[in-house]
Amino acid sequence: EIKKPLEAEKIKEKRHEHLAKILSISYNNPIYVERAAFQYMYDAYGNTFLDAYNNIPHVGHSHPKVVKAGQIQMSKLNTNTRYLYDILNTYAEKLLSKFPATLNKVFFVNSGSEANDLAIRMAKKHTSNSNVMVIEHGYHGHTQIGIDISDYKFSNPKGQGQKEYIIKTEIPDTYRGRYTQNDGTAGKLYAENTINDIKASTNKIAAFIAEPIVGCAGQIPLAKGYLKPVYEAIRAQGGICISDEVQTGFGRLGEHFWGFEAQGVIPDMVVIGKPIGNGHPMAAVICTEEIASSFNTGVEFFTSFGGNPVSCAIGLAVLEVIEEENLQENAKKVGDYYKERFANLKEKYPCIGNIRGSGLFLGFDIVKDDTKEPDTKLAQYIKNQLREKNILISTDGPADNVLKTKPPIIFTKKDVDIVVKNTDTILENYYKNP
Ligand code: PMP
Numbered sequence: 001e002i003k004k005p006l007e008a009e010k011i012k013e014k015r016h017e018h019l020a021k022i023l024s025i026s027y028n029n030p031i032y033v034e035r036a037a038f039q040y041m042y043d044a045y046g047n048t049f050l051d052a053y054n055n056i057p058h059v060g061h062s063h064p065k066v067v068k069a070g071q072i073q074m075s076k077l078n079t080n081t082r083y084l085y086d087i088l089n090t091y092a093e094k095l096l097s098k099f100p101a102t103l104n105k106v107f108f109v110n111s112g113s114e115a116n117d118l119a120i121r122m123a124k125k126h127t128s129n130s131n132v133m134v135i136e137h138g139y140h141g142h143t144q145i146g147i148d149i150s151d152y153k154f155s156n157p158k159g160q161g162q163k164e165y166i167i168k169t170e171i172p173d174t175y176r177g178r179y180t181q182n183d184g185t186a187g188k189l190y191a192e193n194t195i196n197d198i199k200a201s202t203n204k205i206a207a208f209i210a211e212p213i214v215g216c217a218g219q220i221p222l223a224k225g226y227l228k229p230v231y232e233a234i235r236a237q238g239g240i241c242i243s244d245e246v247q248t249g250f251g252r253l254g255e256h257f258w259g260f261e262a263q264g265v266i267p268d269m270v271v272i273g274k275p276i277g278n279g280h281p282m283a284a285v286i287c288t289e290e291i292a293s294s295f296n297t298g299v300e301f302f303t304s305f306g307g308n309p310v311s312c313a314i315g316l317a318v319l320e321v322i323e324e325e326n327l328q329e330n331a332k333k334v335g336d337y338y339k340e341r342f343a344n345l346k347e348k349y350p351c352i353g354n355i356r357g358s359g360l361f362l363g364f365d366i367v368k369d370d371t372k373e374p375d376t377k378l379a380q381y382i383k384n385q386l387r388e389k390n391i392l393i394s395t396d397g398p399a400d401n402v403l404k405t406k407p408p409i410i411f412t413k414k415d416v417d418i419v420v421k422n423t424d425t426i427l428e429n430y431y432k433n434p
Contacts, residue, residue: 276318
């Protein structure tokens with residue numbers, strides 16, 4: 001007997017019996033999902049969705065090599081890090097080989113939030129400074145420190161507000177911001193502004209933390225040339241520089257394996273998460289020898305799950321798949337094509353105000369025709385219409401008007417064609433009957 005799936009609406013009701021409504025759900029018409037493979041998700045009714053949104057299944061949902069690595073290790077050994085086992089060393093060595101030589105120590109944890117929390121604690125310990133500098137609209141996690149350093153959360157009208165130890169600096173946005181000449185001119189001006197904020201801080205800054213492309217701001221890449229002078233100024237007053245690569249890492253940006261490389265800087269700490277385990281809950285803080293030593297205070301560092309053998313096996317498999325399948329190169333090739341195809345759509349539809357991002361981490365800014373005024377309603381309409389056409393994409397930004405696309409980096413040009421063709425149809429109908 002074939003079991004008929006419950007109505008999605010009933011599942012939602014049931015969810016609210018046991019889980020708080022604050023736990024968000026995507027789309028007006030939520031997806032009752034059952035399975036996923038590579039760039040596809042399948043619902044309980046047998047529909048196939050093209051996933052142009054999920055960046056956590058980096059090398060593809062349920063990638064067989066990653067699944068197998070986890071299964072084999074799980075059947076053999078899983079334990080905490082208080083024992084000696086080879087795969088911890090093997091994985092740490094492989095992961096660190098992806099970083100500049102100065103970044104040679106890794107702390108494994110379980111989520112991006114936890115990694116950022118640890119990074120800030122370590123920065124304070126290393127520098128003995130107290131303040132933390134963050135970028136407008138940034139997001140770094142849901143722990144207490146995570147919220148403290150995430151303007152996206154603390155500046156929400158219903159949020160906790162800005163803590164005293166936080167210095168917030170203006171986002172170097174070359175589309176909607178004060179300076180728009182993205183040939184280094186805007187970056188320099190934004191950096192001068194940030195350096196003034198550094199100088200104005202009454203207490204010294206322990207850490208400056210930034211995402212190379214600010215996701216929750218609506219996929220805003222930091223203006224070219226911004227980080228170098230800012231990093232210098234932070235270090236000059238005794239602070240360290242952290243790059244939050246939770247969204248941007250592992251080759252997604254195409255041109256570079258890590259986002260900080262695009263700015264020609266080397267951070268003192270890098271925080272990684274999401275794609276590191278292709279969906280398995282993992283994250284890490286990578287730092288210099290000196291910072292790791294300062295944290296060696298005599299108070300033990302321990303996490304039950306961070307760096308366990310199963311996580312290491314999965315993380316190692318992810319790195320191997322990225323290399324074996326040339327996925328960084330694919331992100332570059334398909335990402336460039338994606339931007340090009342949307343640039344063609346922009347010619348046709350003036351509501352596409354700006355196309356930005358890098359590789360397969362892109363944002364399409366939806367505006368009221370020929371202005372920079374966000375058109376939230378239209379962006380939501382496009383997202384929900386795409387969902388009705390079985391294509392998954394999201395929206396973000398302070399006005400929630402930026403179409404956000406960050407698919408598994410196995411995405412193909414054919415997949416891009418499907419997204420573009422359907423967006424074209426949706427917009428054509430919209431302009432006929434707004
Ligand atoms: N940093 C960034 C840039 C993120 O986007 C996120 C999650 N959206 C986090 C940190 C927190 O990671 P997690 O959800 O794994 O705790």
